[in-house]
Amino acid sequence: MNLEQPCIRISVRNLVEFILRHGDIDNRTGGADKDAMQQGSRIHRKIQRQQGAEYRAEVPLRYQIPCDGFILSVEGRADGIIQLPKRVVVDEIKGVFKDLKRLEEPQLLHLAQAKCYAYIYAEQNNLEEIGVQMTYCNLDTEEIRRFRETYTRAELKKWFEKLVSEYEKWARYQMTWRAKRNASIKTVEFPFEYRDGQKKLVESVYRTILRKKKLFIQAPTGVGKTMAAVFPAVKAVGEELGEKIFYLTARTITRTVASQAFAILREQDLKMKVITLTAKEKICFCEETICNPDVCPYAKGHFDRVNDAVYELLTSTDEMSREVLEEQARKWNVCPFEMALDVSQWVDAVICDYNYVFDPNAHLKRFFGDGVKGEYLFLIDEAHNLVERGRTMYSSSICKEDFLKIKKLVKYGEPKLVSALESCNKQLLELKRECDGCQILNSVSHVYIKLLSLMTKLEEFIEDCRDEVIRKEVLEFYFGIRNFIYIHDRQDENYLIYSELSEEGKFYLHLFCVNPAGCLQEYMGKANSTILFSATFLPINYYKKLLSTTKEDYAIYAESPFEPGKRLLLLGNDVSTKYTRRGPEMYRKYAEYVMHVIKGRTGNYIAFFRLIDSWKKSGKYSWNCHRNRLKL
Template identity: 65%
Template sequence: MDKDEKRQERDFVRISVRNLVEFILREGDLDNRMGGKTDKDAMLLGARIHRKIQRQMGSSYHAEVPLRITVPCGKLDIVVEGRADGIMDEDGKIVIDEIKGILKELESLEDPVPIHLAQAKCYAYIYGNEKQAREVDVQMTYCQMETEEIKRYRQTFSLEDLEAWFLDLVHQYEKWAVFQIEWRKKRNASIKRVEFPFPYREGQRDLVVSVYRSILRKKKLFIQAPTGVGKTIASIFPSVKAVGEGLAEKIFYLTAKTITRTVAEKTFQTLKDQGLAYKVITLTAKEKICFCGKAECNPDACPYAKGHFDRVNDAVYDMLTHTDDMSRSALEEYARRYDVCPFEMSLDLATWVDAVICDYNYVFDPNAHLKRFFGEGGKKEYLFLIDEAHNLVERGRAMYSAFVCKEDFLEVRRIVQKRDEKFCKALSSCNETLLALKRECDRYAVYESVSHIVVRLMNLLTEAERFMEECGDEEVLEKVRDLYFCVRDFLSIHDRLDENYLIYTEIAEDGRFYVRLFCVNPAVCLNEYLNYGVSTVYFSATLLPIGYYKKLLSTETDDYAVYAHTPFPEENRRVLIGMDVTTRYTRRSKEMYRRFAEYIWKTVKARPGNYIAFFPSYQFLEDVYEEFQNLDEKGEVFCVIQDSGMSEEEREEFLAFFEEERTGSLIGFCVMGGIFSEGIDLTEERLIGTWIVGTGLPQVCLERELLKQFFDEKEMNGFDYAYLYPGMNKVLQAAGRVIRTDTDRGMIYLLDDRFCQNHYRSVFPREWRYVTACRVRDVERETAAFWQDA
């Protein structure tokens, strides 16, 4: 057996230079008070600056040089790799150049940042060792992002010293590499023994096969699956199997709401009950998991922030090697034991576990995404399972849009005007530029470009950074930070602008003036992160029409799509369309509200039970509720009403009413598209029917009209994209509350004459093949007939 064959038999772990130095060498306090300091990428914003400096360095300068070294460590090898920004040969002397773009003034930088220097030293050793050099020069090149002024630091290292330092660094990582290898073997062996935990429902086996095939072929898959098909286990089970076969390394299960995370947790636990060795963590929002009540992440306000980075690696290693329970309670126990921030510790644990259950933000949001996975050195070995994927269109638009408001600059200027002349001047300059745009604006104006604003905003960021470093007044700092992050977001999104964006200015109803960068189609931005994955599975009970979601969630033209067959008996559901009611603005009246109330009243008279009525707005809800009370003079029906801004406790109390035994009827009055119209599970007699008042169309507003115009110009039927599809999704979600299991029976009342139109019915799910049109006079008869057949 030759050396190469022996080498192939050895286990190995790969890590990027940047990830290695940031992980092993981090130390000190957790401190988010400085905008730039919280973001490790703040000094890496200047890809353009990198390229410009590299082009200026002459023919002897080699840019973006890939480097790699394999370090034997016991029974395994650690492969360290990365790209050096530049390598020069100066008369036989090797010079490694590391370029960093910064926002603050160069005068404030006395020495190279230790982490940056460490990165450069790694490249120096790898390249110097490869060339058998006796010594290597390391040059740190810092460039101020706004002025493009450059400051360099130069240092000579002997290869002997670099070797001792580098090997010590790698050997500190060795125990983590050993854990990875040993755990992966244990995990994969357990995966082979796991079987699908339930008898397959009709169509469920096909779903499992479709998910596995998509992963195998490295494709995206869109699944339209009616409630109760079991799409969570049908996506998780084949994904786990794929990980065991080396097709991927980590699963990200992404959700829009907390309740769906619980379903995913239970599904993984079901597989673990079979003996699956799988570490699964659910990321909890910082504000919810913070030990201090208020998430002030700095050593002055939080004892867990002080020295956090000195202790967190030990906490993570201890937990990983002693338990597979990554639950919130277990995490909090270890965080308290080591006096570290539980939220930051959970992010570190996510690096080492097999599955991460989290909100969309952690993958897609440019301000909140997990840079350790989706930045430089990301492994691109992930599986993305996107639950309730219909939510990702609007969430994506929000994440990749940005704005600045003229009045915010004036407010901060008023606060700091006696404190800092240079900062005030930068604020005034931005205000003047925005004022000029405001004078051109009637109600709104669409622009091809606002690049002239960008230069002034970049200057403002520089002055804001300096001001925040020097100011000690926390109340003032809070206002400045808010503006700082807003401007930073705007500049970040401005760099993304392409044909999928609209730029417009707007004078709001309160007189405030905004410049907006509106992401109309988020597909390109979303796929920037999805490209780190092997495969993506989008699934929802309301992913109709699939072509709409394909267009706005993916940039590929060959994605797979599956329409899962419902296992539920068709006779268990009845869909009625109210032909004599409408929510059109022109026909709203007291008489119309009373007719809606009569639909509700006559239904519960014919069949008492638990129901939910969904309305297009709180005002509409109140108007119909008032008429319903007039009909229910004796108070025979128990009613609970959704309030805007309900706390989590109030939501639980609301749903608890549906769990109680009662002889009469219970009606929940709710808003369509709100917290109770998706994600809640009320089975059997807990919910036997729902009235859906209106077509769910979003209110006509500037943003919707611009959406409509955008898609009309692309000959894609702007009304459907801006109004119909988002509206009907709310309708289908609300209707999905009724039939949750194969033994449920229930009625769905679609109360708007527009539901009779083919345009609306074309978006109905396949299982609504038979619907009945009726009038208020028919409701009692139709309802009684359905339940009589039960």
């Protein structure tokens, strides 16, 4: 094997999920991918610790397949390798909320993962046969059910080689495109004359990527932060310092600006595929986003067609606009949102909202799932917003009244579920009686235990429910409980637990993430380098503390490119945008200030108001602008 050949890496999990998936998109199975949840990892560790000396946990495995012109490396980590006297057994552990009595056989993709590990281990250790054990554990009761099968190395070899052969064309495409892309990057130059301070930013970004560090950039409006971040990141990809760029934003307008920056570079014949991910609700072809084959024609048989749709798109065009994606999805009769997520796996840059990377409920598991790390470069725009967004993503709340609402929906014929809901409600009622408006709590583990029990009952109900209206409400409630359990498992000294009695009389239990730095770092650690930039990053040490846990992060300040002598700062100390001070008199003062300014000199003016309500009401107080044009 020529180890100097380029290497394409793929995880065992991604390989089997990509090649072996089939059938429909169906959101009626509420517990999708639950084994990736935090409590699933906890069960993994507990089961592993209970095994004997013959059990080796978390065994890394890698198998390299020589292909024509490159090496395909299939990598993963077996949950356990059991060395029995007469046989070796590969153990794959999955945590579920499902009643194990309903589980008649291992799930196809779970078993496929285990078979991959079994083949790799058998091949590398010259074993003629090997056992595969699927261990399912109920996350509530901790009941365990195992399925065991023995395979010969020959039959595993035949199965594995077929699996890999189906993936080889994708790896070959990736290899060919990578070479073409990198060659084109070498000729790309910065597209504008550098503004004051902009070249320093470009150099700092590139050096940070080269050293695999994080960089905080405080740069005022007008410096050209977007291109100063995108250009060196693109050049770094060409130097193989990263394989994929994630441009992360909080707003649609900044996603548009980022897309334009890549488009400007492509004018120099840059070969780079860039996709902007659009929210499911916006790109969905149906009037209502209900993702199951009984309602959505694009969900039915989606996985049977989507790989062909994606491959055709990748090999026929470099344009990945929303219009192109929608046209391709209609042609192949597949879900445009899910197809876009699949396309993102093969493009060079992904422009998306923060939550696709950092949100534990919405992040792209193919890139950021447990144990997954890639050659990624993160460019985080308006990164000051990530503090509050991070707090929101890693916090969770439950409302006592929601339990009563769900109880009313399911009270007939579901005694076990009703009993579990009542048990949770009782715990919350006790906390409510102790709450005087707002109360800080040391622990809510007693509620957590009841919620774990409730999850099993909810999942059974969701699987059996045929009333779509009821099922939808219960499913939404289920996801809220699941998130609360997940956040409870990961809470630490950076969290505040408190109860709240709202003005409407509703009782809430909150797990509030005060400092999201540790949670964010968990995902930033999956990238080679992270560049965070904002025009409002001061004091920068405050943001470094709330956005990162590493001490060696870099920081740079950029000066404004505008001449200080042409700047006039006027302060009106008798006006306020506070809600309590708004009214006709305050709106009149807003209008008077604007009038005084525009009367001073003829020209074009833009007036920015903090709230849309303010400028609309200010507009009621008319003024004669004469030759001035006022844009609101």
